[in-house]
Amino acid sequence: MVKVILDNITKRFDDFAALKGVTLEITDKEFMALLGPSGSGKSTLLYTIAGIYRPTSGRIYFDDRDVTDVPPKDRNVGLVFQNWALYPHMKVFDNIAFPLELRKFPKEEIAKKVKEVAEMLRIETLLNRYPWQLSGGQQQRVAIARALVKEPDVLLLDEPLSNLDALLRLEVRAELKRLQKELGITAVYVTHDQAEALAMADRIAVIKEGEILQVGDPDEVYYKPKYRFVGGFLGSPPMNFLDAEVQDPYLDVYGNRILIPIQYRELVKKLGVRKVILGFRPHDAEVVRGVAEGLVGTVYSFEPLGREQIVTVSVNGASLKVFAPEGEHFTFGEQVTVKLREDRIILFDKKTEKALEFLEE
Ligand SMILES: Nc1ncnc2c1ncn2[C@@H]1O[C@H](COP(=O)(O)OP(=O)(O)OP(=O)(O)O)[C@@H](O)[C@H]1O
Ligand SMILES: [Mg+2]
Incomplete structure (x- = not known):
């Protein structure tokens, strides 16, 4: 449970600026959606918060702690990747248990926590299967369970519902929203789907070409767009x-x-x-x-x-x-x-x- 502060973050890949001075404060227990079109820098920003990328300039704080130079494993973040790679040779149970094994949790505690989180995500009957024996939507939920099981301070999700069919998406998005509030985790949720951002987030940060154009609650960005781009990106039809x-x-x-x-x-x-x-x-x-x-x-x-x-x-x-x-x-x-x-x-x-x-x- 922490607040995340991004202070003037830039990220360059060679001479390409993927993030151009991003300043954003995500409050404790907040559900922040990062919304923008493909290539706008959403994943780059998420991986920078996770510590997988080091910013070219700028600082990142979790509460008062400057984590800019802290490696991912010491940030206590749960990350669900855009392509949610599960370990193919491990059963679902072991996939979810993996972060706890790394931290040398006792066996009984691991079993208890895995069961709890699997029930939350309604995959408790799948624990004995291998990833290839699951549907895309089930795999995605296993990936979310793996990110949640270590009770992260910050949950980072990169388009976690992109592989679900339209109906299941609606169902899981309501569940995820509830879960995030129940667990009281600070969450950053990357999506290019404006409906998802409006439906799930406490606040939405709209990002375009590496810059945040507007941050506000769903009503604000919907009814009071700061730029034509924001008005044209949210709403269906826009x-x-x-x-x-x-x-x-x-x-x-x-x-x-x-x-x-x-x-x-x-x-x-x-x-x-x-x-x-x-x-x-x-x-x-x-x-x-x-x-x-x-x-x-x-x-x-x-x-x-x-x-x-x-x-x-x-x-x-x-x-x-x-x-x-x-x-x-x-x-x-x-x-x-x-x-x-x-x-x-x-x-x-x-x-x-x-x-x-x-x-x-
Ligand atoms: N490792 C890298 N090396 C060079 N350029 C990169 C790298 N990672 C990302 N980029 C570039 O930075 C820009 C932002 O990429 P990013 O993956 O953050 O976009 P995104 O908003 O997540 O898009 P999508 O919705 O398609 O996932 C893109 O132009 C991309 O090509
Ligand atoms: Mg991406």
Whole structure:
């Protein structure tokens, strides 16, 4: 049970900078998701916390202890690798027991702890099998059990659910979230799956090209994205973006005039910005028939999802996705208006793609 502090961490591989000054504090017992696209540096950062990589510069602290030069085995971290290599010649029991054998725990205690953790992960009936006799999902759970059995201070998970089918993923992610809180372990969870990060984490750190763009709880990063990238990476479908031009007190959006959202009126004046990007989430708008106040366009497509449907509306060449209730029937090409929920609109600076409220940071 510790707090993890990353202080201006850089990591270079030859002349390539995989991490470019990462500063992040993960509080005691927190579930932190590291979310970013492939190649953004997630695994590199995780292995740096584990001690497998030494940072090129910067320091790492577990509580007040500087662990930057401490080898992995003395950090008491549990690590589940992206490719969860189990020892192929060992049965499941011995795979899980291995970290305790290394520490010379007494036999009875090992048996007890392995049983406990296997029950938690519902693999207690598999202890006598070899890894090749397990499904991918079972292997993944054995890898998690092996990381948990030594009761680590910090649990580091690198895409641990990537090999599970969609249903099992949902089930295990709920279990893992509960387990982490029950055990009270500080956890860092690497994923490129935004839904997983939103569902599991206390806070999410969004990483892109070796830099953390935003850290916040799921609501914050979802509703208050600091960058266009964050709004476009979270949510399914993600945020809609439209180029807009300030013509105080209006925004010109592809030939439509809408009032500058009330929360931005002062700021737009103060900053004197002209070219902006208007962002809104598919749930924060509605599609109404005919021409009304809002963004006028035509129905390009519609996709029923059960309880609701996604309507794609074409507005002077721009394509928007908006949720609509299940019962409503649309036809291809019909004229509609997308009405935006004003308080949920985010305006980004066109040049830096940063939300206006963070522009002066
Ligand atoms: N040992 C290494 N030597 C050279 N370059 C590396 C090394 N490890 C990682 N990189 C590079 O650093 C960048 C970040 O890699 P990393 O594995 O951290 O990405 P990731 O976010 O985990 O991606 P993924 O989601 O695909 O696993 C990539 O461009 C990668 O090619
Ligand atoms: Mg990775």
